[in-house]
Amino acid sequence: MKQNSLARILVLLIVLGLALSVAPQADSLPNGIIGQSEKGCTCHGAVPDAGVTPSIEGLPTTFNASTTYTLTISFSGGPSGQAAEPHNLGGFNLATSSGILEAVDDTVKIEGDQATHNGIDDDLDGNGLQDAIEAGGEAIISGNDYTSWLVNWTSPSSGSSTFTLAVNSVNGDGKASADDAWNLMSVTVAGPSTGAAVEELQSADPFVVLVTLIFVSGILLAAVILYTFYRVSPDGFNWESFAPWITEWLTSTDHKKVGTLYFLAGFFFLGVGGIMAMLIRIQLAVPGNDFLTQDQYNQFFTMHGTTMIFLAAMPLINGFANWLIPLQIGAHDLALPRINAMSFWLQPVGAILIFTGVFSGQAADTGWTGYAPYIVSETAHSGTTMWVAGQIMLVASSTLTGINFLTTICSMRAPGMGWMQMPLFTWSIFVANLMLFISIPAWGVGLIQVYLDRTIGTAFYHVASGGDPLLWSHLFWYFGHPEVYVVILPAFGVISEVLSTSARRSVFGYRSMVYAMAGIGIVAFIVYGHHMFTSGMSPTLRFVTMLSTMLVAVPTGIKIFNWLKTMHKGSLVYRTHTLWALGFLVTFTLGGISGMFFPSLAMDTHLHETYFVVAHFHYVFVGGTVFGMFAAVYYWFPKMSGRMMDEKWGLLHFLTAFVSYNGIFWPMHKLGVLGMARRHHTWFITTDDYTNIPAEMASWNMFITVSAFIFFFSNFILVGNMVKTIVSGEKAPADPWGGWSFEWMTSSPPPTPSFDPHNPPVLHDANEHVATEPTIFGQWFESLMMPEDETEGIH
Amino acid sequence: MSDDHDHDYDHHPSPWGPHDWSHGAPHNSFAPLVMSIGIGIFLYALASVFVGGEVANLGALSGVMLGIIVITIGLLIWWRQDMSFDGTYEPKATGAPFRNIDLRKIAMWVFLMSEMMVFTSLFSTYIRYRLGIPNCEEVFLSGEWIEGTSVVCFEPAAHLIASSWFHLAPGAANTFALIISSFTIVLALKTAKMSNKKYADRYEVELSDVHSHRSRKVAMFLGSTLFLATLFLTLKMIEWFVGFPTPGPLTELNHGHSEIASLYSEGYTIHASAYQHHAYDTAYHGGHEIPHDSALYSMMQAGTHPGGIMMADIRVGASTFFVTTGTHGMHVLGGMIGLSYMTFKGLRGGYGPSNAVSIEYFGLYWHFVDLVWVLVFPFFYLF
Amino acid sequence: MGIASAAFESLWNEYVLWSALVGGFTFIWMAHHSLTYRSKDGDDDWVDVDGIEVGVFPKHNDNITLELAWTIIPFILIVYLTWISWGPINDVWADPSDPASQYGLDCTDPAADSNKCHHVIDITAQQWFWSFDCGELGPSLCDSSQYQDLNGTTVPVLSLKEGEFYLANLTSLDVTHAPWFVEFGVKEDAVPGLDTQVWIIPTCEQADCGGEEGESTLLLCTEYCGDDHAYMAAIVNVHK
Structure with a gap:
């Protein structure tokens, strides 16, 4: 009883603490909700300067409905005071959130709904003197020869109006340069507060949308958890029963519970990342869109990438690894259960750190690759430091995971299971974790360097002091490339399991599958330079990397052909997981092929940083890893939950998701080649003045956006299926699909401990002539080991 | 139990x-x-x-x-x-290649592999910058600087620390401290593993008292290790921030200086964008004449260089030094935290032959920390 | 109008051809097997070829000849694709101080061959605009004095002559940027603290010099550099 109330209090505190830490900060107004002319006056190459003072005169304190006011826009300060003649002194851009602007004289023009100065280029030969005067004529007066202008504003019938004024102070030479200076101001005027007026609809700030959706998802998650608890014990739906139940989940070190926690986190963030993707796609649906400001867009694509890779893909993979590795090798749990729980809990706390920026509107905007020196520059957002801190926690989490799985797989296999008798999923997790925990500390060091640069002010990436941006690139990609193989290899393992079970055959070429994975694991470390072909890295390194990258296609190809041959003379049964595995074969092959274009250096110089890259990596990430995870869900969910999923819903999910997914990413190949760059807030179409993406090709962006929405919502079919299954699915037998590995020996769901540690299962082998002794390599390795001391006597 | x-x-x-x-x-x-x-x-x-x-x-x-x-x-x-x-409960591995080896020992080795990657990356950073940014001494002697304007150059901490035996004293003491601490941890393990009979004979103790006596002896060795680790960090802090006075009779040997300045007081910090040191002062140059074969000397003779004291931006060199040695220091601190627990457990009678292997796991970590220091010390303090 | 450059296009076409062949081969194989080897009557009617049984490692299913075949044949294809990619590398990274390279020496260098020499221009990147410096080059070879409106931003215009070789020295004053000459298919990072270079070979196939379509080509920034990264563009004109 006493323990129960203590647990209760602690749980309350933790929940409160988590809630508080997640609550929006006091200063939650994002910098950047300015509305239209977010671009300010960078148009003129000027630098922001507080010495330039803009002003708007003539605004009433409260406006009357539908009245015209004459406003005087002016500025003082800045380099315009140094101009020798009253020419090329400055410019302005005035935007208002409501009401209509009109010009009073020729010095002002209205563009769309904004007012700006009317300027003529009166110095075509660029020598600082007006051409007209040089030709002996009269000086031309143009709108940019002034420092004040008149604008008429007709007020709306109600509401309030916010004016945003950007002014540019030019030093008279007519050249855009950093000698010019600009500043922004914003003022709001309220209108008549009569109740009868119609409220104008304000468009929702995308950040508010995102944060709201995150909260909604969190509430949904909590609701699901409570509902599950209710179903588990309908009579015990009270605090006395809840506290131990939730405590069990918060403190468990059992690999199955930790695996489930990883799934919850992974699916939650898959949704959040998807929401961000939807917002990005709305912005990119049409050219010149301003649904998101640049500032917001940059944060969104950064957080989308970070969330999807580190908070969705890796946890989902870890979820399956946690659940299945002990089961597949016949162990009762992982080697280090408490450290395993530690690996998990570092993730949600790290995620909170990463997301603090989202709640304050100053999320990291560096791209998930976080290149130096931007990441340590002052122009990067303040949330970047928290992003780095959260990533450091995730690095710790991954390192601990790697240690745990490596130790477990090396040392806890059941009798009869030599290295060449492990299921291929186990092999894939082994190679993936080996790559992960060797590569991630390098990035961890880079992150610590950036964290220290941004906090205490070390100079690792401070260019003026000799810091080298390429150092970050090397440290990052030394991790970054193995990382992408870390996320794809488990999908390979899943596909091997799923296809072989569906076809009722053992995987074709087991040994070469193992060697191919090992080969990929090793080659991964020497190809990372292919992300740096245009970076100014030494040409020799670039060339070597080209060769090694081309080579990596060979083991990958071997695996694909082996999978296809597995179906030969099989009896393929089509279940949802089968469909996803075949879908994976299509999309991953396409993704792998598109990847082959990059190591060809002369093509890389065109394709790098375009949507061709985006298409490629989404084909291998989503079409590879995520589809592999979907196949894994349909394959192993019955084992984990004890209930069978609905195959009809599964088919519907597959059809809608697979088709819409290709609709999203296939057109991106062409868009990239034609000139659509990635990480761009908006894109350009061919006009009379210049060539870029043809307008008819550009409309594919709208098609992509629509497909994205279909894909996003189609995945709710899967979520719904999982919930429905837990609630009312048919009971699952131990081995619904006819698999051979140990997890199919246990009940569905498996008991705890999964196997009796003193009586593990024994793996038999259907092959004749099975080696019972280790190979020469194994024997040599064993001879290096020192046997344990026989203790001199126990007490 | x-x-x-x-x-x-x-x-x-x-x-x-x-x-x-x-x-x-x-x-x-x-x-x-x-x-x-x-x-x-x-x-x-x-x-x-x-x-x-x-x-x-x-x-x-x-x-x-x-x-x-x-x-x-x-x-x-x-x-x-x-x-x-x-x-x-101390499970052992099944199957090749680690058959019958303690699981937790395998895990510790695997962990140390990842730690090796951490220090490798720190060393890579150091080597890249050390070789890529011109050395301050070389820049000084090349004459390509003017008094009052900061030049970017790499100033290795060794330039300050290895300049005299006194400066080197804390670092050398630290090296000995760590090496001896690796020895004391082995003693702790050896004592913990000793069988009851052997222990009773060796230390003339009743068989029934062996367990608590042995455990306390183990705690003594663990405590010594902890003491040496604390000494390590203390000397490091003194070296970095505090400095220490020259022992009276040895002042003569220290060029008459009564104090050995800390790195901080000499201006060697991560924020040092305007670092000036008497070693880069043409009037002093650390008490030696400027080499006659250097460009600076020729320029000064020819009158094309006014001399003076060179101002340098040494932030990158200082950052690599403090962060690398600091990371090592953090690992020592981590070890100290573990040692506190183990000493406490030893005093409470927690160690004996059945669980002596826990000390071995820590010992592996501790030897690794020692090994890293043996590499850090020459690369950062001597060279 | 071609994409990027002639070298790019020929490589592209070759790669697309082989991709189509490999992809087609894979998908036809997959379609065939996934249809032909379906189980006839569901779960219970299947021939146990490999001894699939729970707790038993199944019989090996391999064929060394086939495995070698699809190791060696793709390897040969890879070698071939690498080999054809080799040559065009010279286009991208010719050594500017090598008189024997296809772009020769700097035209202002007295040792340069006037029929095969290159012009040096400077491109400076900063947040968030480009600056072009034609140096001593005359206006017919290089002009950087104009500005143009591009979707609401004012961007600099660089005018180059077709058929000439240009070497651009890239520097950055703050963070890393990268100019992408979209229609010429070249880009290189402008890294602060590092001097990088990129070869620009403007032709009228790519730029449609004064033709029906938009006669100007775009230069876009392709290394994320902050807020106005998307607007950090320039216009590149090519004239005869």
């Missing part, structure tokens, strides 16, 4: 500890959750205290303290579960 704190832990081991290890590793523990939350608070608060190289909000130090406290609570929970560990 069995604890009688909780009456219902037989069927329900508490997630707060203590734990009955005959059942295997703990199935439930609050430690991971609490430690993660603590680390999150710590990193968050630390980034609020320091922003952009300056102290932005000293008040956030309370957050840093809170983070450390929460981490400590988590660690205490962990240790509470571990305290009763007496070797009854």
Whole structure:
């Protein structure tokens, strides 16, 4: 009883603490909700300067409905005071959130709904003197020869109006340069507060949308958890029963519970990342869109990438690894259960750190690759430091995971299971974790360097002091490339399991599958330079990397052909997981092929940083890893939950998701080649003045956006299926699909401990002539080991 | 052996500890959750205290303290579960190639592999910058500088530290301290593994007293290791920030200086963008004449260089030095935290031959830390 | 109008051809097997070829000849694709101080061959605009004095002559940027603290010099550099 109330209090505190830490900060107004002319006056190459003072005169304190006011826009300060003649002194851009602007004289023009100065280029030969005067004529007066202008504003019938004024102070030479200076101001005027007026609809700030959706998802998650608890014990739906139940989940070190926690986190963030993707796609649906400001867009694509890779893909993979590795090798749990729980809990706390920026509107905007020196520059957002801190926690989490799985797989296999008798999923997790925990500390060091640069002010990436941006690139990609193989290899393992079970055959070429994975694991470390072909890295390194990258296609190809041959003379049964595995074969092959274009250096110089890259990596990430995870869900969910999923819903999910997914990413190949760059807030179409993406090709962006929405919502079919299954699915037998590995020996769901540690299962082998002794390599390795001391006597 | 704190832990081991290890590793523990939350608070608060190289909000130090406290609570929970560990559950590996080796030992080796990657990356950074940025001494002697304008150059800490035996003293003492501490940890292990009979004979103790006597002796060795580690960090702090006075009679040997300046007081800091040192003063140059074959000398003779004291931006060199040696120091600190727990457990009679191997795991880590120092010391302090 | 450059296009076409062949081969194989080897009557009617049984490692299913075949044949294809990619590398990274390279020496260098020499221009990147410096080159070879409106931003215009070789020295004053000459298919990072270079070979196939379509080509920034990264563009004109 006493323990129960203590647990209760602690749980309350933790929940409160988590809630508080997640609550929006006091200063939650994002910098950047300015509305239209977010671009300010960078148009003129000027630098922001507080010495330039803009002003708007003539605004009433409260406006009357539908009245015209004459406003005087002016500025003082800045380099315009140094101009020798009253020419090329400055410019302005005035935007208002409501009401209509009109010009009073020729010095002002209205563009769309904004007012700006009317300027003529009166110095075509660029020598600082007006051409007209040089030709002996009269000086031309143009709108940019002034420092004040008149604008008429007709007020709306109600509401309030916010004016945003950007002014540019030019030093008279007519050249855009950093000698010019600009500043922004914003003022709001309220209108008549009569109740009868119609409220104008304000468009929702995308950040508010995102944060709201995150909260909604969190509430949904909590609701699901409570509902599950209710179903588990309908009579015990009270605090006395809840506290131990939730405590069990918060403190468990059992690999199955930790695996489930990883799934919850992974699916939650898959949704959040998807929401961000939807917002990005709305912005990119049409050219010149301003649904998101640049500032917001940059944060969104950064957080989308970070969330999807580190908070969705890796946890989902870890979820399956946690659940299945002990089961597949016949162990009762992982080697280090408490450290395993530690690996998990570092993730949600790290995620909170990463997301603090989202709640304050100053999320990291560096791209998930976080290149130096931007990441340590002052122009990067303040949330970047928290992003780095959260990533450091995730690095710790991954390192601990790697240690745990490596130790477990090396040392806890059941009798009869030599290295060449492990299921291929186990092999894939082994190679993936080996790559992960060797590569991630390098990035961890880079992150610590950036964290220290941004906090205490070390100079690792401070260019003026000799810091080298390429150092970050090397440290990052030394991790970054193995990382992408870390996320794809488990999908390979899943596909091997799923296809072989569906076809009722053992995987074709087991040994070469193992060697191919090992080969990929090793080659991964020497190809990372292919992300740096245009970076100014030494040409020799670039060339070597080209060769090694081309080579990596060979083991990958071997695996694909082996999978296809597995179906030969099989009896393929089509279940949802089968469909996803075949879908994976299509999309991953396409993704792998598109990847082959990059190591060809002369093509890389065109394709790098375009949507061709985006298409490629989404084909291998989503079409590879995520589809592999979907196949894994349909394959192993019955084992984990004890209930069978609905195959009809599964088919519907597959059809809608697979088709819409290709609709999203296939057109991106062409868009990239034609000139659509990635990480761009908006894109350009061919006009009379210049060539870029043809307008008819550009409309594919709208098609992509629509497909994205279909894909996003189609995945709710899967979520719904999982919930429905837990609630009312048919009971699952131990081995619904006819698999051979140990997890199919246990009940569905498996008991705890999964196997009796003193009586593990024994793996038999259907092959004749099975080696019972280790190979020469194994024997040599064993001879290096020192046997344990026989203790001199126990007490 | 069995604890009688909780009456219902037989069927329900508490997630707060203590734990009955005959059942295997703990199935439930609050430690991971609490430690993660603590680390999150710590990193968050630390980034609020320091922003952009300056102290932005000293008040956030309370957050840093809170983070450390929460981490400590988590660690205490962990240790509470571990305290009763007496070797009854120490699984060994099955199958090639680690057959019959303790699982936790394999895990420790694997962990050390990843730690090696950490230090490799730090060394890579150091080598890249050391070889890529011109050395301050070379820049000085090339004459390509003018008094009052900061030049970018790499100033290795060794230039200051290896300049005299006195400066080197803390570093050398630290090296000995760590090497001896590796020895004391081995002594702790050896003592813990000694069988009852052998121990009773050796130390002339009654058989019934052996366990507690041996455990306390182990605690003594562990405590010595802890002491030496503390000495290491103390000397490091003195070397970095405090400096120390020259012992009276040896002042003559120290060029008449009565004090050995700390790195901080010599201006060797991560913010040193305008570093000036008497070694780069044409009037002094560390008390030696400027080499006649240097460009600077020729320029000064020809009158094309006015001489003076060179101002340098040495931030990158200082950053690599402090962060690399600092990371090593953090690892020593981690070891100290582990040693505190182990010493405490030893004093409570927790170590004997059945669980002596726990000390071996720590010993592996500690030897690794020592090995890293043996590499750091020449690369950063001598060369 | 071609994409990027002639070298790019020929490589592209070759790669697309082989991709189509490999992809087609894979998908036809997959379609065939996934249809032909379906189980006839569901779960219970299947021939146990490999001894699939729970707790038993199944019989090996391999064929060394086939495995070698699809190791060696793709390897040969890879070698071939690498080999054809080799040559065009010279286009991208010719050594500017090598008189024997296809772009020769700097035209202002007295040792340069006037029929095969290159012009040096400077491109400076900063947040968030480009600056072009034609140096001593005359206006017919290089002009950087104009500005143009591009979707609401004013961007600099660089005018180059077709058929000439240009070497651009890239520097950055703050963070890393990268100019992408979209229609010429070249880009290189402008890294602060590092001097990088990129070869620009404007032709009228790519730029449609004064033709029906938009006669100007775009230069876009392709290394993320902050807020106005998307607007950090320039116009590149090519004239005869």
